[in-house]
Amino acid sequence: MTRPPQPFGTVVSTAGVNLRQYPSTDSSVVGNLNHGAEIGLHSKVHAQTIDGNSIWYLLRDKAVWVSARHVDNTGEVPLSKDAKPSAPQG
Template sequence: MPSPAQPFGTVVSSTGVNLRRYPSTDSSLVGNLNHGAEIGLHSKVHAQTIDGNSIWYLLRDQAVWVAARHVDNTGEVPLSKDAQPAAPQG
């Protein structure tokens, strides 16, 4: 089965994953997603390390970040500097 054209992730942490305004646990908490949730991934950056993993994903449908430590990704997630700009939110 081929990878989807746009990368996505599945939340694998049993407690879910926090949505953050910026890629850091010091950043404001804007929500969370439950275990098993599927999310569209726009791009990734190297930022705060969580349990040995320094990658954070920017979601496709909203301007929030999740720690990759808690998400299994499917497809190739580009680095933020290589990604096309996200569509403006309205």
């Protein structure tokens, strides 16, 4: 299996992780990922703190958020204000 280009993340929570519409547990769950899943990361923001970690990642291929508390990242993930916009998905 080929890894996504950097930056990417690997789900480390044994229970997996929820994908959220916005970077908060108050936001709607729009999907989930299993332990070990690898995902492309577009950018990060500081938002709701989960177990001492306030970083949330925006996925590269889908406009959803995941708590960094449950994901180990590989490569430099830019802050959202520094990230280049993604090409429109269509």
